[in-house]
Amino acid sequence: MRNLFVTGGAGFIGSAFIRLALEEFSDCRIVNFDALTYAGNLDNLSGIDESRHRFWRGDITDPDAVLAALEAETDAIINFAAESHVDRSIASAHEFLRTNVLGTQVLLDAARERGVHRFVHISTDEVTGSLPEDEEAFFDESSPFAPNSPYAASKAAAEHLVRAAHHTFGLNTVITRCGNNYGPRQFPEKFLPLMLANAMRDEAIPVYGDGRNVRDWIYVDDHCRAILQVMERGRTGETYNIGARNERRNIDVAQSVLKILGKPPSLIKFVKDRLGHDRRYAIDPTKIETELGWRPRETWESGIEKTIRWYAENAEWVESARSGAYREYYARQYGTI
Numbered sequence: 001m002r003n004l005f006v007t008g009g010a011g012f013i014g015s016a017f018i019r020l021a022l023e024e025f026s027d028c029r030i031v032n033f034d035a036l037t038y039a040g041n042l043d044n045l046s047g048i049d050e051s052r053h054r055f056w057r058g059d060i061t062d063p064d065a066v067l068a069a070l071e072a073e074t075d076a077i078i079n080f081a082a083e084s085h086v087d088r089s090i091a092s093a094h095e096f097l098r099t100n101v102l103g104t105q106v107l108l109d110a111a112r113e114r115g116v117h118r119f120v121h122i123s124t125d126e127v128t129g130s131l132p133e134d135e136e137a138f139f140d141e142s143s144p145f146a147p148n149s150p151y152a153a154s155k156a157a158a159e160h161l162v163r164a165a166h167h168t169f170g171l172n173t174v175i176t177r178c179g180n181n182y183g184p185r186q187f188p189e190k191f192l193p194l195m196l197a198n199a200m201r202d203e204a205i206p207v208y209g210d211g212r213n214v215r216d217w218i219y220v221d222d223h224c225r226a227i228l229q230v231m232e233r234g235r236t237g238e239t240y241n242i243g244a245r246n247e248r249r250n251i252d253v254a255q256s257v258l259k260i261l262g263k264p265p266s267l268i269k270f271v272k273d274r275l276g277h278d279r280r281y282a283i284d285p286t287k288i289e290t291e292l293g294w295r296p297r298e299t300w301e302s303g304i305e306k307t308i309r310w311y312a313e314n315a316e317w318v319e320s321a322r323s324g325a326y327r328e329y330y331a332r333q334y335g336t337i
């Protein structure tokens with residue numbers, strides 16, 4: 001029996017992970033602990049096997065709530081819960097420190113108190129900062145910390161706390177660092193779903209700065225499969241980079257998506273750059289490839305096709321995500337473009 005405690009399981013990656021874990025392991029039972037912030041959506045879990053999934057609404061910064069939900073026989077905590085959008089962290093860092101830093105410590109303490117066997121912490125390539133353009137430099141697991149946004153700084157702080165819990169208390173921890181995920185059910189504040197939602201409605205696509213910033217893209221299920229392998233077989237106290245060797249400039253991503261959708265390149269609008277905008281991320285995934293034998297299954301072409309199809313077929317989900325508070329956020333972030 002695998003008893004998992006997943007935090008942030010109503011978000012983009014956490015919900016994909018729950019789908020996959022329930023599919024891959026027939027003996028898997030999941031408690032999904034999520035505060036349902038603007039980014040959490042129970043519709044993301046529609047169609048899963050409810051008999052093996054229990055949703056618990058709660059905040060990871062609340063120790064009593066976490067302990068109430070965390071069963072003693074839990075095999076692993078997988079911590080996805082976070083404030084995850086860089087632009088929002090630039091507007092206000094407070095929630096990022098509260099959830100990403102304090103919340104991680106609350107979970108680490110609870111894991112010790114309940115004797116949880118393994119703590120899997122989901123981190124990001126952004127903790128190691130920005131790489132130079134046009135150079136054969138990559139992030140590996142020993143790259144120095146150099147977070148540049150309040151979001152990245154909060155994720156770096158969380159990693160330090162996980163490391164400390166392992167070193168000081170011997171907690172069985174593993175950390176994963178991934179790059180830019182794409183796929184179904186990603187909230188349309190992030191570049192790719194924002195682009196898809198706007199282009200499908202013939203609205204402008206905002207591209208920051210000169211559009212030459214590079215991101216390393218991975219299909220969300222490939223990321224989740226890697227997390228499952230790290231959860232099962234990763235070495236305690238270790239960090240694993242996860243990447244599909246798929247670097248692309250933002251402008252190229254925008255142009256290729258418009259081409260697939262049959263929309264004109266004139267929809268692209270260059271807008272004011274993000275403050276402190278990291279130039280390039282590029283992940284060296286050699287460690288997870290050689291130690292755990294993980295490889296991505298999707299190519300960029302197959303992943304993008306699946307993603308576009310999902311957004312085309314789920315207009316209701318998109319409209320609901322784009323309503324209410326999203327409109328205020330969008331107006332604040334982009335004005336009228």
Ligand code: NAD
Nearest residue numbers: 008010011012013035036037039040059060081082084181
């Ligand atoms: P998301 O914003 O889609 O989802 C976050 C989820 O966490 C939501 O369901 C939200 O309700 C929940 N949450 C937020 N604050 C909470 C709190 N205080 N208590 C309980 N639940 C809370 O994020 P995502 O894109 O799915 O990212 C998941 C994780 O993966 C994050 O830790 C993020 O840093 C990391 N990550 C994301 C990417 C990416 O490209 N999206 C890449 C690398 C790493």
Ligand code: TDX
Nearest residue numbers: 084085086124179180189190191192206207208213250
């Ligand atoms: O409107 C936009 N226009 C634009 O040009 C937005 C929202 C973004 N961009 C650019 C900024 C980045 O160079 O596109 C690139 C991708 O931006 P985001 O989707 O905001 O992702 P990023 O900032 O790269 O961070 C993502 O990857 C690492 C996730 O949001 C993080 O949670 C993850 O840790």
